[in-house]
Amino acid sequence: MIDPHEILCTHFDRYLALDEVERNALRERSSVRRLKKRGFLLQEGEVCKSYAFVVEGCLRMYEMDEKGVEHNLQFALENEWIVDIGSFHAEKPSSLFIEALEPSTVICIEHADLLYLYTEHPKFDRNFRVIIEDQFVELQQRMLRRNASSAEQRHAHFVEQHPALAARVPNVHIASYLGVTPEFLSRLKSKTSKGR
Amino acid sequence: MIDPHEILCTHFDRYLALDEVERNALRERSSVRRLKKRGFLLQEGEVCKSYAFVVEGCLRMYEMDEKGVEHNLQFALENEWIVDIGSFHAEKPSSLFIEALEPSTVICIEHADLLYLYTEHPKFDRNFRVIIEDQFVELQQRMLRRNASSAEQRHAHFVEQHPALAARVPNVHIASYLGVTPEFLSRLKSKTSKGR
DNA sequence: CTGATCCCTTGACCTGGATCAAGGTCATTT
């Protein structure tokens, strides 16, 4: 299997590619972590200590409300980042959970290490800015859709935009991500498949 | 009245404060623009050309759906930023509108100028990264609330967190921002005020 | 002063989606 760090460095090639020095700094300041299915990278009440890059597997980030119902905020597949940025930067306890939906391999960068990378190698500032801008734009569009479209339209859009997730992730979690109950999602699916 | 650029520079003091050189560069690479009530900073189909900082006034960013219904995505008051980042960076046509709800004064930074600032003065990369991270965290929380709370709870939270907006902005726009109809928001308000 | 616009409210009725309950199928554990 390929070296996880190679995968991460290749990922940065999509932005401003890293040079040798930066690659080495990144290698030294990050660590590989393996999670088994249903393992937690973060639990409510803890400070989110790692900015995590998914090398392999699938994770979800969610909040649990007073009634114990979970609300999925984000999924992360291979080559995606997952972190509670608020908790991570403020070093305050998080209200979120990050859980592996499959056995997963992630690369973790801790707070002090990321600060080091930011200040010693400004390219990281740039790259992480662009990465989060992209995520921000996606989240804005999702917010708009949440307010402007029906559950059926949101689900159709999700399946179209994220076929890999639709195939790998249980419907319960997709329902929660879309903001509907699993029962209703089930009805939606049976309706649309009957349409064909 | 105070120089708008002063206000912008002061705003950056909340992050990594700018030195003389950076302040001058910023002044040279930005421009002040005044909008009258109902004036547009961006209209659907145009490329979003300015990263805008509100010096005075109040703006909203929204999308219009096929039926002509508007969906508010964001408000911006004094000392806040407003831009369709997706359109701005990709230099692609936007699907959004940015409209002044009051006579407003904004400072605009155009695409080429911001790139210049980013590359010549890395502190801007840093500061804009932090600014957008903060906005991202807020948007995540809003998304969670949208899926986890009732309209009544969301409205109560909005009034509590944004009293200035609740006072300055017509209810139609707040309703759209919260994802409910103006009629229903009106009922919510009359219910809660009767509670006292 | 006088229409136009906005903007808000209230009523009557309707519907998308929630809730509750039950049963069914796998896959994992023991």
Add this chain to the structure above:
DNA sequence: AAATGACCTTGATCCAGGTCAAGGGATCAG
């Protein structure tokens, strides 16, 4: 191989919030 638990489905019923329609008070332009 039985038992547990995760996941999906379907039915019956309910309700938060939408839709449509009408009226009324501000505010602003001519």
